[in-house]
Amino acid sequence: MTAVPAELRSDIEGSLLRRMTAEAVGSGFLVAAVVGSGIAAARLSPGQPGLQLLENALVTGAVLTAMILALHPVSAAFNPVVVLVERADGLVSSRDAVGLVAAQVVGAAVGAVTANVMFDLPPVTVASTDRGGGGLWVAEVVATAGLVLVAYGAGRSGSAGSARLRVALAVGAYITAAYWFTSSTSFANPAVTLARTLSDTFAGIAPASVPAFVLMQVVGAALGYGLVRLLRAPSEGTSR
Amino acid sequence: MTAVPAELRSDIEGSLLRRMTAEAVGSGFLVAAVVGSGIAAARLSPGQPGLQLLENALVTGAVLTAMILALHPVSAAFNPVVVLVERADGLVSSRDAVGLVAAQVVGAAVGAVTANVMFDLPPVTVASTDRGGGGLWVAEVVATAGLVLVAYGAGRSGSAGSARLRVALAVGAYITAAYWFTSSTSFANPAVTLARTLSDTFAGIAPASVPAFVLMQVVGAALGYGLVRLLRAPSEGTSR
Amino acid sequence: MTAVPAELRSDIEGSLLRRMTAEAVGSGFLVAAVVGSGIAAARLSPGQPGLQLLENALVTGAVLTAMILALHPVSAAFNPVVVLVERADGLVSSRDAVGLVAAQVVGAAVGAVTANVMFDLPPVTVASTDRGGGGLWVAEVVATAGLVLVAYGAGRSGSAGSARLRVALAVGAYITAAYWFTSSTSFANPAVTLARTLSDTFAGIAPASVPAFVLMQVVGAALGYGLVRLLRAPSEGTSR
Amino acid sequence: MTAVPAELRSDIEGSLLRRMTAEAVGSGFLVAAVVGSGIAAARLSPGQPGLQLLENALVTGAVLTAMILALHPVSAAFNPVVVLVERADGLVSSRDAVGLVAAQVVGAAVGAVTANVMFDLPPVTVASTDRGGGGLWVAEVVATAGLVLVAYGAGRSGSAGSARLRVALAVGAYITAAYWFTSSTSFANPAVTLARTLSDTFAGIAPASVPAFVLMQVVGAALGYGLVRLLRAPSEGTSR
Numbered sequence: 001m002t003a004v005p006a007e008l009r010s011d012i013e014g015s016l017l018r019r020m021t022a023e024a025v026g027s028g029f030l031v032a033a034v035v036g037s038g039i040a041a042a043r044l045s046p047g048q049p050g051l052q053l054l055e056n057a058l059v060t061g062a063v064l065t066a067m068i069l070a071l072h073p074v075s076a077a078f079n080p081v082v083v084l085v086e087r088a089d090g091l092v093s094s095r096d097a098v099g100l101v102a103a104q105v106v107g108a109a110v111g112a113v114t115a116n117v118m119f120d121l122p123p124v125t126v127a128s129t130d131r132g133g134g135g136l137w138v139a140e141v142v143a144t145a146g147l148v149l150v151a152y153g154a155g156r157s158g159s160a161g162s163a164r165l166r167v168a169l170a171v172g173a174y175i176t177a178a179y180w181f182t183s184s185t186s187f188a189n190p191a192v193t194l195a196r197t198l199s200d201t202f203a204g205i206a207p208a209s210v211p212a213f214v215l216m217q218v219v220g221a222a223l224g225y226g227l228v229r230l231l232r233a234p235s236e237g238t239s240r
Numbered sequence: 241m242t243a244v245p246a247e248l249r250s251d252i253e254g255s256l257l258r259r260m261t262a263e264a265v266g267s268g269f270l271v272a273a274v275v276g277s278g279i280a281a282a283r284l285s286p287g288q289p290g291l292q293l294l295e296n297a298l299v300t301g302a303v304l305t306a307m308i309l310a311l312h313p314v315s316a317a318f319n320p321v322v323v324l325v326e327r328a329d330g331l332v333s334s335r336d337a338v339g340l341v342a343a344q345v346v347g348a349a350v351g352a353v354t355a356n357v358m359f360d361l362p363p364v365t366v367a368s369t370d371r372g373g374g375g376l377w378v379a380e381v382v383a384t385a386g387l388v389l390v391a392y393g394a395g396r397s398g399s400a401g402s403a404r405l406r407v408a409l410a411v412g413a414y415i416t417a418a419y420w421f422t423s424s425t426s427f428a429n430p431a432v433t434l435a436r437t438l439s440d441t442f443a444g445i446a447p448a449s450v451p452a453f454v455l456m457q458v459v460g461a462a463l464g465y466g467l468v469r470l471l472r473a474p475s476e477g478t479s480r
Numbered sequence: 481m482t483a484v485p486a487e488l489r490s491d492i493e494g495s496l497l498r499r500m501t502a503e504a505v506g507s508g509f510l511v512a513a514v515v516g517s518g519i520a521a522a523r524l525s526p527g528q529p530g531l532q533l534l535e536n537a538l539v540t541g542a543v544l545t546a547m548i549l550a551l552h553p554v555s556a557a558f559n560p561v562v563v564l565v566e567r568a569d570g571l572v573s574s575r576d577a578v579g580l581v582a583a584q585v586v587g588a589a590v591g592a593v594t595a596n597v598m599f600d601l602p603p604v605t606v607a608s609t610d611r612g613g614g615g616l617w618v619a620e621v622v623a624t625a626g627l628v629l630v631a632y633g634a635g636r637s638g639s640a641g642s643a644r645l646r647v648a649l650a651v652g653a654y655i656t657a658a659y660w661f662t663s664s665t666s667f668a669n670p671a672v673t674l675a676r677t678l679s680d681t682f683a684g685i686a687p688a689s690v691p692a693f694v695l696m697q698v699v700g701a702a703l704g705y706g707l708v709r710l711l712r713a714p715s716e717g718t719s720r
Numbered sequence: 721m722t723a724v725p726a727e728l729r730s731d732i733e734g735s736l737l738r739r740m741t742a743e744a745v746g747s748g749f750l751v752a753a754v755v756g757s758g759i760a761a762a763r764l765s766p767g768q769p770g771l772q773l774l775e776n777a778l779v780t781g782a783v784l785t786a787m788i789l790a791l792h793p794v795s796a797a798f799n800p801v802v803v804l805v806e807r808a809d810g811l812v813s814s815r816d817a818v819g820l821v822a823a824q825v826v827g828a829a830v831g832a833v834t835a836n837v838m839f840d841l842p843p844v845t846v847a848s849t850d851r852g853g854g855g856l857w858v859a860e861v862v863a864t865a866g867l868v869l870v871a872y873g874a875g876r877s878g879s880a881g882s883a884r885l886r887v888a889l890a891v892g893a894y895i896t897a898a899y900w901f902t903s904s905t906s907f908a909n910p911a912v913t914l915a916r917t918l919s920d921t922f923a924g925i926a927p928a929s930v931p932a933f934v935l936m937q938v939v940g941a942a943l944g945y946g947l948v949r950l951l952r953a954p955s956e957g958t959s960r
Contacts, residue, residue, distance in 0.1 A: 021470055029386055036421030045290030050765030054775055055294055059420045061782070062301070066414035069406050070393030074471060114382060118423045120375035135840035142834060146749055153790030158881030161398030165406055166789050166885055172413070173892065174786035180779045181756030183838045230741055231794060261710055269626055276661030285530025295534055299657045302541070306654035309646050310633030311711070354622060358663045360615035401638025405646055412653070501950055509866055516901030525770030535774055539897045542781070546894035549886050550873030554951060594862060598903045600855035641878030645886055652893070 016099050022074040023100050024107030026067040030078050031111030031195045032118075033063035038202030039119045052202065053179060061176030068168035073160065077151055077171065079189045080104055081221035085148055088225060101191070108195035116199050127197050127204025131184065137216045139182035144220025145227065147188050150174045152228045190214045256339050259316075263340050264347030266307040267318040271351030271435045272358075273303035278442030279359045292442065293419060301416030308408035313400065317391055317411065319429045320344055321461035325388055328465060341431070348435035356439050367437050367444025371424065372452055379422035380456035381463065387428045388464025390414045393471070430454045496579050502554040503580050504587030506547040510558050511591030511675045512598075513543035518682030519599045532682065533659060541656030548648035553640065557631055557651065559669045560584055561701035565628055568705060581671070588675035596679050607677050607684025611664065617696045619662035624700025625707065627668050630654045632708045670694045736819050742794040743820050744827030746787040750798050751831030751915045752838075753783035758922030759839045772922065773899060781896030788888035793880065797871055797891065799909045800824055801941035805868055808945060821911070828915035836919050847917050847924025851904065852932055859902035860936035861943065867908050868944025870894045873951070910934045 037059035041052035068077065076082050076092075080101045087097045113123045154170035155163045178186035187193045187205070193213050196205045205213070277299035281292040308317065316322050316332075320341045327337045353363045394410035395403045418426035427433045427445070433454060437447045445453070517539035521532035548557065556562050556572075560581045567577045593603045634650035635643045658666035667673045667685070673694055677687045685693070757779035761772035788797065796802050796812075800821045807817045833843045874890035875883045898906035907913045907925070913933050916925045925933070 018471060018473070021467075025389070025467060025471075032382065033417050033421040036423075037417070040293075040420050040423070041290060044293055045288070048290070048765070050761060050768070050771055050775060051290055051294075053760075053764055054771075054778075055290060055420060058294075058298075058778075059417045062413040062417040063421065066390045066394075066410045066417065069410035069413075070390045071471070114378075115421065118375050118379040118382065118421075120373070120423070133840070135838050138834075139838040142752065142838065149745070150786045150790045154786075156881075158879060159398060159402075161396075161402045161406065162879075162881045162885070165402070165409070166881065166888075168406075169409070169885070169889070170786045170789035173782040173789075177753050177757070177779045177782040177786065180760050180775060181753040181783065181835065181838075183756075183760070183840070227741075227745060231738060231745075231791070233738070258711060258713070261707075265629070265707060265711075272622070273657050273661040276663075277657070280533075280660050280663070281530060284533055285528070288530070291530055291534075295530060295660060298534075298538075299660045302653040302657040303661065306630050306634075306650045306657065309650035309653075310630045354618075355661065358615050358619040358622065358661075360613070360663070399638060399642075401636075401642045401646065405642070405649070408646075409649070498951060498953070501947075505869070505947060505951075512862065513897050513901040516903075517897070520773075520900050520903070521770060524773055525768070528770070531770055531774075535770060535900060538774075538778075539900045542893035542897040543901065546870045546874075546890045546897065549890035549893075550870045551951070594858075595901065598855050598859040598862060598901075600853070600903070639878060639882075641876075641882045641886065645882070645889070648886075649889070 016096055019074055019076075019096070020099050020103035022071045023076065023078060023103040024110070026071045027078040027104045027107035027191055027195075028111035028114065029063055029067050030060075031108040031192055032115045034060050034192065035112050035196065035199045035201065035203045036115035036118060039115065039121070039199075042202040053185065056203065057176045057179035060179065061172040064175055065168045065172030068171060069164060072164045072167060076100055077167075078104055078107075078191070079147070080191050081144055081148065081189065081217055082151060084218070085152070085221055085225045085228075104191040105194060108191040109198060112195040112198040116201075121199070121201070124198050125200040127200045127206055129200075129204045129209075130206050131209045132212055136184040137212060139184035140187060140213055140216035141220040141223065143178045143182045143184065143186035143188040144217045145224035146178065147171070147174060148221050148224025149227050152224075153231070184213075187213055188217060188220070190217055193217070256336055259336070260339050260343035262311045263316065263318060263343040264350070266311045267344045267347035267431055267435075268351035268354065269303055269307050270300075270318050271348040271432055272355045274300050274432065275352050275436065275439045275441060275443045276355035276358060279355065279361070279439075282442040293425065296442065297416045297419035297425075300419065301412040304415055305408045305412030308411060309404060312404045312407060316340055317407075318344055318347075318431070319387070320431050321384055321388065321429065321457055322391055324458070325392070325461055325465045325468075344431040345434060348431040349438060352435040352438040361439070361441070364438050365440040366447065367440045368446055369440075369444045369449075370446050371449045376424040377452060377456045379424035380427060380453055381460040383418045383422045383424065383426035383428040384457045384460025385464035385467065386418065387411070387414060388461050389467050392464075392468045424453075427453055428457060428460070430457055433457070496576055499554055499556075499576070500579050500583035502551045503556065503558060503583040504590075506551045507558040507584045507587035507671055507675075508591035508594065509543055509547050510540075511588040511672055512595045514540050514672065515592050515676065515679045515681065515683045516595035516598060519595065519601070519679075522682040533665065536683065537656045537659035537665075540659065541652040544655055545648045545652030548651060549644060552644045552647060556580055557647075558584055558587075558671070559627070560671050561624055561628065561669065561697055562631055564698070565632070565701055565705045565708075584671040585674060588671040589678060592675040592678040601679070601681070604678050605680040607680045607686055609680075609684045609689075610686050611689045612692055616664040617692060619664035620667060620693055620696035621700040621703065623658045623662045623664065623666035623668040624697045625704035626658065627651070627654060628701050628704025629707050632704075633711070664693075667693055668697060668700070670697055673697070736816055739794055739796075739816070740819050740823035742791045743796065743798060743823040744830070746791045747798040747824045747827035747911055747915075748831035748834065749783055749787050750780075751828040751912055752835045753831075754780050754912065755832050755916065755919045755921065755923045756835035756838060759835065759841070759919075762922040773905065776923065777896045777899035777905075780899065781892040784895055785888045785892030788891060789884060792884045792887060796820055797887075798824055798827075798911070799867070800911050801864055801868065801909065801937055802871055804938070805872070805941055805945045805948075824911040825914060828911040829918060832915040832918040836921075841919070841921070844918050845920040847920045847926055849920075849924045849929075850926050851929045856904040857932060857936045859904035860907060860933055861940040863898045863902045863904065863906035863908040864937045864940025865944035865947065866898065867891070867894060868941050869947050872944075872948045904933075907933055908937060908940070910937055913937070
């Protein structure tokens with residue numbers, strides 16, 4: 001299994017600036033969707049946490065599908081751990097990886113601020129929701145491992161257009177599901193996790209809870225990458 | 241990034257009348273779905289605004305996906321701002337653009353009237369729901385910028401059939417999400433906005449609120465087109 | 481716009497018996513899903529008609545997508561009005577059309593009985609829900625016209641597999657939406673309408689309400705076929 | 721109708737170990753999703769069994785779509801009855817079939833334990849929910865027959881990538897629907913059924929209820945395979 005079919009490679013050879021722009025824009029819409037739909041859900045479905053999470057999960061999955069369809073393969077799924085895995089797989093240089101992750105972090109933060117502003121809240125309020133504990137940390141490992149497996153596996157074979165479609169649908173469906181089947185509601189993305197400290201609303205996470213979440217995400221990504229390598233056909237070789 | 245792969249161009253060379261028909265029909269079903277499902281949601285889920293919006297959002301996204309699959313690329317997504325962007329990009333002439341927008345406005349109005357009639361309401365009732373304010377206006381800019389980005393980006397590369405599929409899924413998913421993550425519930429379409437003045441129900445908007453909404457949509461479209469140009473690979477040149 | 485790309489034609493040349501089997505099986509699952517999910521929704525979400533309809537609508541759209549993916553183009557979408565339109569378009573002979581519609585009617589009835597049995601109800605109970613009136617009849621015309629437009633339009637161009645995918649997604653999405661944006665909840669199918677007289681549950685319709693519904697569906701199909709012809713490019717000629 | 725287009729065959733010729741890994745991983749995520757989302761739904765939507773089932777059904781369908789996109793055709797849909805049908809169809813050897821089913825059973829059990837742990841429950845609690853009776857047994861037959869029909873039929877024709885997409889969407893949509901239109905909520909998978917004895921939560925099934933469920937699933941699979949053969953075009957011959 002290789003993340004990027006041969007046909008896509010050349011398309012990825014865009015300038016770093018163009019790819020950083022794609023990462024920033026996609027990450028911005030992703031976080032605006034996570035935070036914004038959380039605010040709307042809490043306001044419109046008070047006292048119904050299940051319905052709120054359903055609304056939040058469907059919106060997040062849908063925006064991911066839309067943004068991957070619009071920006072992939074210029075972009076790396078708006079997720080630093082995917083960049084990390086692509087670095088390990090030799091698909092991006094270290095220099096580019098740093099640039100892409102920086103773009104993701106900045107874009108995600110702008111997205112959170114935009115959501116706050118759209119809902120007439122102060123641009124930034126530091127989140128106070130503590131998230132953590134054994135079950136949640138296991139959940140972040142599982143969620144991120146699955147995400148890496150899905151993002152990589154769905155991109156195998158076919159034309160650039162069809163691979164893009166499969167990755168977009170797989171990642172969107174997976175994240176909608178993972179909001180529910182993991183106890184952490186599947187953050188599974190360090191840039192998004194950081195940005196969610198900037199809104200003290202439904203989707204927020206207290207800054208003190210971030211380091212453990214990010215650590216578990218990196219562990220999950222490593223686990224997911226191990227699975228990807230295990231499942232890769234010998235004939236596919238390494239992707240370098 | 242170009243909106244229309246080379247393969248599609250010839251298909252678009254249909255007579256203007258045929259394309260206006262497609263825009264009118266698609267805009268009609270779109271607004272009938274927005275207004276009709278709003279009426280049904282308000283009747284069937286009283287006192288649950290979150291569930292109502294979920295029903296309204298899922299229906300709108302689904303009908304957009306279905307209509308784009310049925311009518312694209314004969315049509316320009318039933319949205320005047322998309323026509324505007326295609327004009328800026330040199331894909332349609334000024335004369336055609338005027339015809340397409342007129343067809344969208346008329347079709348959308350017929351859709352609103354049809355929804356009223358189906359639900360045994362007077363054919364036209366002027367909406368009284370005021371919508372506006374700083375947050376909502378920012379929301380319309382964000383919603384429309386994202387829509388342009390998604391509609392353009394998802395159409396890149398591949399055969400006519402596969403581009404149609406990607407655009408249909410991306411736009412449907414995006415709008416379902418944008419109902420929730422923007423505080424304005426993402427009108428993002430001047431023809432639809434105008435038509436929604438014709439039904440004093442769940443989805444209605446007071447005529448006095450329309451000009452600011454449309455202005456923000458035009459600003460958002462310009463912003464979205466700027467992003468599209470920024471993300472376009474140099475090798476893709478301009479699309480003229 | 482032609483319903484069936486040249487590549488698909490040969491695939492359709494199966495024996496009539498095989499095609500009747502496909503129609504019967506697909507219609508059976510479709511009605512089992514409509515009736516069965518209606519029973520489940522009424523039992524599990526008492527007092528919440530909106531949530532019940534959402535459950536019913538999502539299930540119907542999903543099963544349509546699955547069955548079209550599994551059986552198309554062997555089948556004609558499990559709908560007598562689609563057979564009627566294909567007859568008008570010269571795609572099936574009169575003899576075959578009769579056989580296909582008969583298979584749809586029988587299969588749909590078996591589906592209703594199966595749903596009753598699965599939920600431990602008597603195999604047949606005559607439905608007592610009166611459905612009708614001006615708004616609802618307009619709704620059936622609109623719903624069926626849209627369905628014909630979507631089923632035909634989405635099948636344009638591309639390989640057999642990709643056309644199948646587009647039709648499946650478009651029809652599933654459209655019907656999910658039409659449950660909500662039409663006041664009749666979009667029966668839009670004479671075989672399904674007849675079969676829904678066999679279960680006095682959520683999805684039932686009283687036999688006396690059937691003739692007007694079927695008449696409106698035929699009118700809608702004619703209207704939809706007119707739109708299809710209007711939108712068909714001159715170069716596509718007739719499909720004979 | 722053949723389950724596996726010629727193009728896919730060579731791709732399936734992976735080592736048995738690789739295919740067992742795919743089955744185990746996919747089955748694990750599938751059961752983690754079924755059990756985990758059941759726990760979350762019960763906690764977050766108390767007293768609303770309909771909403772709980774909707775949440776559970778959407779998550780299960782979404783994770784199936786994601787995992788099939790990521791792992792198909794290395795895998796056999798994480799379902800022993802699909803392996804059984806592929807054995808009957810001559811697509812796998814008896815030795816391989818045993819290995820694949822074993823991997824599914826083990827992976828599914830690990831998934832259930834993982835869900836329990838993520839939600840801070842004991843790793844294993846034996847389920848106490850009795851499930852059975854005439855209607856439910858008929859339901860398991862119907863559910864499994866439909867699943868075999870859908871999984872096989874959707875894979876017909878096209879490239880490896882497009883067949884994968886169609887199977888993933890068809891199976892995901894079908895299972896989401898079948899949760900609702902069958903009275904048993906459509907277990908339709910012996911490995912998943914066994915694993916659901918390991919969590920005394922929303923999705924659990926008492927061990928004493930398992931044998932009858934599995935028997936009905938095997939009957940349903942045979943029925944579904946009969947339909948597949950009936951619908952297979954003569955020109956497609958047998959798939960050996």
